[in-house]
Amino acid sequence: MESFTxxxxxxxxxxxxxxxxxxxxxxxxxxxxxxxxxxxGGGFAPRSELSMLAAGNADSPEAFxxxxxxxxxxxxxxxxxxxxxGLYDPGSSQLSSFESSRADFYxxxxxxxxxxxxxxxxxxxxxxxxxxxSSDAVVRVYETIDVPWIALPRPAPVLSPExxxxxxxxxxxxxxxxxxxxxxxxxxxxxxxxxxxIRSNGQWTIIRDGYNERDIFGAxxxxxxxxWSDDGGPGPSVGAESPAAxxxxxxxxxxxxxxxxxxxxxxxxxxxETWCSSxxxxxxxxxxxxxxxxxxANFVSQCWSAGNHHWDKYWFCTQNYSCNCHDTPSxxxxxxxxxxxxxxxxxxxxxxxxxxxxxxxxxxxxxGDFINYDxxxxxxxxxxxxxxxxxxxxxxxxxCHCYDRCAQPWSDGGAAKYRFTHVGTSYPC
Amino acid sequence: VKRSAPYRLVRDRLVxxxxxxxxxxxxxxxxxxxxxHSGSSEPTAxxxxxxxxxxxxxxxxxxxxxxxxxxxxxxxxVTDLISHLGALSRRQGSDEASHTVGSQEDTT
Numbered sequence: 001m002e003s004f005t006x007x008x009x010x011x012x013x014x015x016x017x018x019x020x021x022x023x024x025x026x027x028x029x030x031x032x033x034x035x036x037x038x039x040x041g042g043g044f045a046p047r048s049e050l051s052m053l054a055a056g057n058a059d060s061p062e063a064f065x066x067x068x069x070x071x072x073x074x075x076x077x078x079x080x081x082x083x084x085x086g087l088y089d090p091g092s093s094q095l096s097s098f099e100s101s102r103a104d105f106y107x108x109x110x111x112x113x114x115x116x117x118x119x120x121x122x123x124x125x126x127x128x129x130x131x132x133x134s135s136d137a138v139v140r141v142y143e144t145i146d147v148p149w150i151a152l153p154r155p156a157p158v159l160s161p162e163x164x165x166x167x168x169x170x171x172x173x174x175x176x177x178x179x180x181x182x183x184x185x186x187x188x189x190x191x192x193x194x195x196x197x198i199r200s201n202g203q204w205t206i207i208r209d210g211y212n213e214r215d216i217f218g219a220x221x222x223x224x225x226x227x228w229s230d231d232g233g234p235g236p237s238v239g240a241e242s243p244a245a246x247x248x249x250x251x252x253x254x255x256x257x258x259x260x261x262x263x264x265x266x267x268x269x270x271x272x273e274t275w276c277s278s279x280x281x282x283x284x285x286x287x288x289x290x291x292x293x294x295x296x297a298n299f300v301s302q303c304w305s306a307g308n309h310h311w312d313k314y315w316f317c318t319q320n321y322s323c324n325c326h327d328t329p330s331x332x333x334x335x336x337x338x339x340x341x342x343x344x345x346x347x348x349x350x351x352x353x354x355x356x357x358x359x360x361x362x363x364x365x366x367x368g369d370f371i372n373y374d375x376x377x378x379x380x381x382x383x384x385x386x387x388x389x390x391x392x393x394x395x396x397x398x399x400c401h402c403y404d405r406c407a408q409p410w411s412d413g414g415a416a417k418y419r420f421t422h423v424g425t426s427y428p429c
Numbered sequence: 430v431k432r433s434a435p436y437r438l439v440r441d442r443l444v445x446x447x448x449x450x451x452x453x454x455x456x457x458x459x460x461x462x463x464x465x466h467s468g469s470s471e472p473t474a475x476x477x478x479x480x481x482x483x484x485x486x487x488x489x490x491x492x493x494x495x496x497x498x499x500x501x502x503x504x505x506x507v508t509d510l511i512s513h514l515g516a517l518s519r520r521q522g523s524d525e526a527s528h529t530v531g532s533q534e535d536t537t
Contacts, residue, residue: 033496
């Protein structure tokens, strides 16, 4: 555990596992019965609050962060790298140089990668944890980048007869994504930053910024695998759906109906949009926990469940499972293995229930279908994303957790192998 | 924190007037003080190796919670200072009330 001394008393580095009096901060709060308070407050600072803090105190690190992220986004939009001048400490030349290359890529390279014309970048930083002294700040920021973009025309996909039939049968599942006045789509990119700021001569500057935009421009030089910024810890949790409400909802869903059950696809999409760049604390969050490998399959299962896909004896949630895949149960709902494991989820959907079937072409996918990704081609499926909607050319846009993305082009940065799975509009129940 | 009634309850038992740890999560600021000696028997949790934890809403500085966590032989004991204050003031109120009643009885 790193620690350092400022002023009159010793202060720990801001980490979730920072120790205080021999036990971690998290343990201290939990033992004092304040764990839920930390959870409730541990999510996004509401946007207005951050702005308020920034407006109320121009010298605060929050005010600096708002300015810094906005300037960074403007540099990405305009390609004017001079906007980054002054944001980074002169001693952090490697980071500064990376940021320039990144801004340049966002300005002139992302459009080609997405086959799109990117209109703008809007960055909203949310301070999740902040440790502050008079001259130093250690901060965790969850940044949401709103990317409005227009898909460049490309030939309409050639659909297999089967895929064409699916589109005819389920028009609600092949609607184009909603667009703005210019016909633009909006993709949201969630990025977790572990940052250190330093203040000298009355000015804050960034001396360290660890984050990973794996599917876009890669990891910053300060990124450390296994930390909060790597697939995320509990940062963006917000409890819009309380565990109690979730409990009642889940209890109702336990009663299976006989016959053929339909999915409410509107609710699936709506859930996706609500929670793709945040966390519903009614459910466990499996990002960056020692015994789990991420939250992607959990998120896809939650979306289907929100569309009223009933649970069965294999695919379900329970409070009897822990949120770290290892020890004591939690208040939140943990998932069974087919609920939270990428490959087991596919097996459940395709083999166990027969609800899904693999297809050879991505253009056969509709809202609620899913894509498995094998980043390296080693034969292990690393990731799953759910189809959110289709772009104006009929190609899928996906949403996923860890890394948090909403309505992003389906390739998700590029994998060695993909597996496309279509699920039925209704399912035997 | 230092102007709050719960802080005054533990003030005499502080190892140092400076907090041992301060951090912010979301909209909540947590402030921790180390306590060493138990002093009076109330509250009983104020024993050696105890911590006082204060949670404040960051914007308004409203005190959300104030607890003392004592690790007595590895078993955590938690005292809610806000509830404890409430109990104290209720007891004080009832003491005053019974004293008044007693006085009335004396006069009759």
